[in-house]
Amino acid sequence: MLFNSLDFAVFLPIVFVLYWFVVNKQIKYQNLLIVMASYVFYGWWDWRFLSLILFSTLVDYTIGLALSKQRDLGKRKLLLWVSVIVNLGFLGFFKYYNFFIDNFVQAFSFFGRDIQPNTLNIILPVGISFYTFQTLSYTIDVYKRQLEPTKDFISFAAFVSFFPQLVAGPIERASNLLPQFYVRRQFNYNKAVDGLRQILWGLFKKVIIADNCANVANTIFNGYETYSASTLALGAVFFAFQIYGDFSGYSDIAIGTSRLFGFDLKQNFATPYFSRDMAEFWRRWHISLSTWFRDYVYIPLGGSRGSKWNQVRNVFIIFIVSGFWHGANWTFIIWGALNALYFLPLLLRNKNRMHTNVVAQYTIFPNLTELLQMLITFGLTVLAWVFFRAENVSMAIDFISKIANSSLFTLPQIRPTDVFVFLLIFVLIEWAGRRNLYAIERLWYGYPKFIRLFIYYTIAMIIFFYGGKTQEFIYFQF
Incomplete structure (x- = not known):
């Protein structure tokens, strides 16, 4: 369902009226309505992919609860890796399977070996990169003990599937959006x-x-x-x-x-x-993704700490991964690497915060x-x-x-x-x-x-x- 479509022009007022005039007395009913509306909104493209959102929701909700009860560091890490592998596994399969197969074939062809792999006619689920990163932020923050895991499944499902930003962001952090589902909303003109x-x-x-x-x-x-x-x-x-x-x-x-x-x-x-400059550009462009990569990839790698070589390495990793996040094509990877090259002189001269x-x-x-x-x-x-x-x-x-x-x-x-x-x-x-x-x-x-x-x-x-x-x-x- 497109924001600039007649379908959405009908959908939005209906949800708005139900939300503020029918289920406005109970938070749980408001949240349930959001879940239902979000699933209708997403299913308008292809209802089959609703199972992916539901499965991701169930996995991260369950892992969040398990993390709250687990004190052993090794087992906590295992739970975190289950979440990471499941979420990124789905993302990798739907988005990158054919990319890796095609490049694998080309690599062997370069050395004179002709192989015939099986490629799949895979349909990319709309917005999978966005809601995958959103649910991952929840598990990572719970693992780091920066966020209390929720026991309210409906609120968590609403957070994962919230229809306004479900398919193209902003990528919301659980620490900002999830608590808003716990409190009753009052209409503010x-x-x-x-x-x-x-x-x-x-x-x-x-x-x-x-x-x-x-x-x-x-x-x-x-x-x-x-x-x-x-x-x-x-x-x-x-x-x-x-x-x-x-x-x-x-x-x-x-x-x-x-x-x-x-x-x-x-x-x-x-x-x-x-x-x-390019550092300022990346503080102002797609802020939710840039800060996601900063907090969950760049800083864990060491960020701006350590030697200049480590800083340069981290910058290239973050930009190339960001490029690859955008799509399974070498054009996106080169786009990311090019932006890393733009950023590099500012980093080396310590002018990236000018x-x-x-x-x-x-x-x-x-x-x-x-x-x-x-x-x-x-x-x-x-x-x-x-x-x-x-x-x-x-x-x-x-x-x-x-x-x-x-x-x-x-x-x-x-x-x-x-x-x-x-x-x-x-x-x-x-x-x-x-x-x-x-x-x-x-x-x-x-x-x-x-x-x-x-x-x-x-x-x-x-x-x-x-x-x-x-x-x-x-x-x-x-």
Whole structure:
């Protein structure tokens, strides 16, 4: 069920009314409704994969209880490894089985051995990477004694399957989201209005920015051999805005929808394209995944402690694993390694924590240095996105090589004026709202109410009349 579909437009009000007006007297009934609604929401794609969510829920719930009763360190480690192996085993099978088989065959072919393996027609369950990491955070935190295991199965099932963020995040920590299922939620009008406002901005990002940019980017990438260098560069830039509008738009809708039901999710994007270096970019892009890898992989490896060699090793591991998390393709691994290379000079010079505040925090415009830093960081990011978007490594290399010629300084062969206008408006609004949790959170607070309502209705009408061709969210495939 897509957030930008008629199905969801019918589904959400029904769940909202039942939640606040029918089962609002009892927490357990509210939580049960969330579980049921979440399973309907997820099963809308393919009901067969509901068994995976249920099995993962049962395994980690049971292991959490077992960890609470077990004092022997060896047995506690064994329980943790059962959770890790079961969760990552499912993820590895559905997402990476054919990848490893194909590369195994290619490796033997290189040495002149021809083997015929059995590959499977495996359908990737939507959102498996997200809910797998979410349940793992619970078992790991219980193992570390940083979180008390729950005895409330319904609350835990609601935490694992919570429909607003089930299929594309944010990846919520059990320590933040799970306790919210233990307390009775009271309807808060201001919180609900704020949620609707964030949903509106998320839909604008997805329908107007991402989908319109996708139409152009797809045309250019699919026929890149025939276009000039300037057109290819334009396609890469449009994909950068497509993936940002698509993914951060989903996060905004998820966070806003959660507020409608009285829940607070963590911020997942913080205007990353206004970053002044790559370290700042990764503190602002897909925050829930970056911090997950930081806390559960990077720090256990030693983090920034130890020798420079260990620090470099840890950075490459974290970025390459992050790339591989995105998909079973060498393009994602190279994308991760490229970002590690971007990050490396900052690490070696101890400058990876230079920019922790918002750019131009106390001024309207950035200074010349900040502007150049943002443009360079954005350019490096766009270059890496080519590998993310390309179907294979050779296509990415060919695409980039075709950009590096004199036609880069000619006018692009494709010039979608309407998309340029929307992008300009979008960037200006994001810049004006860069200090907020989302761009329009407080952007027009000083205006009279009728003006604010007029602006919101105008955004809604733009979404309705100028939306691009409806497409699935990019991160559903991850």
